[in-house]
Amino acid sequence: MSFKEEFARHSWDTVKEEIYSKTAADVERALTAPKRTLEDFKALISPAAAAYLEPMARLSRELTRKRFGNTIQMYVPLYLSNECTNICTYCGFSLDNKVRRRTLTDREILREVEVIKGMGYEHVLLVTGEANQTVHVEYFKKVLQSIRPHFAQVSMEVQPLDRDEYEELIPLGLHSVLVYQETYHQEDYRKHHPKGKKANFNYRLETPDRLGQAGIHKMGLGVLIGLEDWRTDSFFTALHLNYLEKTYWQTRYSLSFPRLRPFSGGLEPKVEMSDRELVQLICAYRIFNEEVELSLSTRESEKFRNHCIQLGVTSISAGSKTNPGGYAVEPESLEQFEISDERTPAEIARMIRDAGYEPVWKDWDAGLILND
Template sequence: MSFSVRFSQLNLDDLSMKLYASTAADVERALQHPSGNLNSLLALLSPAAQPYIEQMAQAAAQLTRQRFGANLGLYLPLYLSNLCANECDYCGFSMSNKIKRKTLNDAEILAEVEIIKSRGFDSILLVSGEHETKVGIEYFAHVLPLIKQHFSYVAMEVQPLKADEYQRLVALGLDAVMVYQETYRAQTYAKHHTRGKKQDFTHRLDTPDRVAKAGVDKIGLGVLLGLDDWRLDALLMGYHLDYLERHYWRTRYSISLPRLRPCTGGIEPKVLLTDTGLVQMICAFRLFNQQLDISLSTRETPELRDNLLPLGVTQLSAGSSTQPGGYQQPDSQLDQFEISDERSVDDVIVAMKTRGFNPVFKDWEKAWGVNNVNG
């Protein structure tokens, strides 16, 4: 059993019709029993829920404080390479884009690590383009121990790997894997992924199954909001999350809700997600899952990020660079996408504390060891 089997049983057109046929009565019922209820998530993501966003926001803020207190986890991405063997029309790393290509060596990695540590971070996300021959498992197995000795929590956002390769990285200290489906609409997926292994929709869909079976502590899901109807993509991500939690209950989960941002050779959103829509989505997922980590990147503006903090967000980046070597030598020609929040880490921390939140640089929760394997 894998999620692709469950996914094949879903009627996406029927789910879309239900989304847009939801009524105020459906939303009010959903607000009574939102936790773990996919029908409630559908109603809360629907257009009918828009008049209830203030009520949803108040409930989401209360639930978040009950579960996470006033703590907000801080992390920073470390881009290892922008080499990529895929053609994805929304990404600056896409193989046809005429940009400088770079893969960090040991000395360059340590130079980036030194800067990141000087800013106080103890949680890091390793990111690379998807190029398995030049930046594959052997490269990751080499650099992970080098980096892990400096950080308590190391996550990766790279190309999908095999289950035994994930197990190998877990043994070397890997704590989390972020693997974003981009869109759950296969036809739209095919339109935007025209070359390389990322063309395989089903293989990517089943990657979280392989990650969970390898005993990774946390799995991150995400969709690139704007490629297709964000309401339906978010709902299908909810189905994916529900499946994973039922089958791999020892693993923790997070979601990321990135909106399509400008990049080299980039595209315009098919469906525009407004700020209000983003608020609705964050609140809907918090009401659906009280334990879920919700991550907010520097793709959003400073003002919006600050206003979203009370509504369900638990993890955010600050002072990010989206290019390999970008902390030591900034160079916009290597960026994966443009960021909107360019504030320093100190400025973000001041904004957090002003709103009554505690910045947390270290993830203390380590409930399951490297020998944990989901069954």
């Protein structure tokens, strides 16, 4: 069964009703269960679980330390292009946002790499808009061949590709791919993606299957919190993760939980999520799945990130620029969204150490994963 078929078996409205009807007894059962199920996850993200935030946080921290020790991996995004052929209501790169576009050249990319390496990074996340005529597979091939010698780990967050295209990129050093569904609510998905290839809900939904079939080492999932009911969207993210782990068991997985941030188009969130609710979600994911990596970006505030690295987060960005050329080439070019935590990587590393954790700039060598 494909995930598209698994997804079709679940009604959004039914799932939402089940989450909101969970009781304190359901939450207590989930906290003490020897192995958590998707029903337990519904309880952990339900309104009833708000009263159990402290025991959830303690358990989440305990499970994270048991699996990941006292380490927090550091990564940084490298934006290659703001060109995009999609219209997305929440993104500064949207086609209908009339701004100057640019795609970095080989020489410009290496200037950005020099600055990023000077910060100490060994893990870089390549990011682009979705413009198949400009930032296509051949462009990605050139970029990977150019920057691969400079980094221990290269990830990508670009437009979804076909299986054979991923198979071409993996031997060139592509380690991880992040692909966010944005929302699993099909009607709202169409509303937020009225034009472009991204408007194809099912093609995006099936991207993790294509990645798994291609043999990617790690993939990242998530939704943009604020587009729809965060509890229901998070359940479908957990459902997707559950399916993928069973189907592509050799692949590692990460989750992100970005909240809608201001950008030049000014979309207001349909659903607000409080800091306490985001803590609840982070803890719920960890209690549900002890193996998944949880990532927190500079979208969140200093205070929130200082607190959450002790609750289940295993990966964190720092010093991020969300515009192509933002580190060296053109610092004032269009940002995809505004960041909140503007501390330098050195300041973040110091904060991590002060909290009793160890910042990790490089957590693997290529030779160690050849037989995975």
